[in-house]
Amino acid sequence: MLEQEVGELLKAQGLTLATAESCTGGLIAHRLTNVAGSSAYFLGGVVSYSNEAKERLLGVPPTILMAYGAVSEPTARHMARGGRTVFRSSLTVAVTGIAGPGGGSEDKPVGLTYIALVAPGGEWCERHVWVGDRGAVKEQSAEAALDLLRRYLEGELR
Numbered sequence: 001m002l003e004q005e006v007g008e009l010l011k012a013q014g015l016t017l018a019t020a021e022s023c024t025g026g027l028i029a030h031r032l033t034n035v036a037g038s039s040a041y042f043l044g045g046v047v048s049y050s051n052e053a054k055e056r057l058l059g060v061p062p063t064i065l066m067a068y069g070a071v072s073e074p075t076a077r078h079m080a081r082g083g084r085t086v087f088r089s090s091l092t093v094a095v096t097g098i099a100g101p102g103g104g105s106e107d108k109p110v111g112l113t114y115i116a117l118v119a120p121g122g123e124w125c126e127r128h129v130w131v132g133d134r135g136a137v138k139e140q141s142a143e144a145a146l147d148l149l150r151r152y153l154e155g156e157l158r
Contacts, residue, residue, distance in 0.1 A: 002150060005150055006149045006153065007041060010042075015041065017043065017091050017093070018042075018043045018045060019032070019045035019094070020079040020080055020095075021048070021094070021095050022048055022049055022054070022079070022095060022096040023095060023099045023113060023137070023138065024095045024141050024145070025049070028146065045083075046086065048079065058083060059082040059085065060079060072096070075096055076095070077116045080116040080123070081123075084118050090119065091117065091118065093149055094115070095116075095145050096114050097113030098110050098112050098113075098137075100133065100137060111128075111129045113127070113144070114127055114128075115148055117148050117149065117157075122157070122158070
């Protein structure tokens with residue numbers, strides 16, 4: 001399981017992790033905390049579903065939300081930065097997207113997801129467009145977030 005692999009890498013490197021989730025609704029945190037001993041490295045998470053929560057809890061500037069929208073690379077990056085500040089974690093992964101079935105547009109289709117990672121030495125953000133129902137979009141987004149963490153921890157992103 002990817003969450004167990006990520007946990008082992010975090011422990012081995014003495015790093016801590018937090019999450020800032022929107023469309024995944026806490027699924028990443030859920031998967032991480034399913035691993036026994038995850039309290040050694042997982043500090044907590046924020047589910048910031050509304051724009052107000054993104055602003056108030058994670059410090060996403062309203063100007064970013066107005067200019068780019070909640071589902072955007074700048075918003076995902078600010079969510080990750082904010083989560084890292086709130087939890088004082090080594091790493092924070094953030095996810096924002098459109099899980100569907102409604103809410104999509106031509107520019108931002110259902111399944112569009114941005115996953116950001118803020119870590120020592122850098123920031124990364126990936127854009128995905130998943131296919132499937134709401135549950136599938138959430139699952140694929142959580143899996144991709146954990147994979148992004150794994151790749152960072154294995155040195156692939158540095």
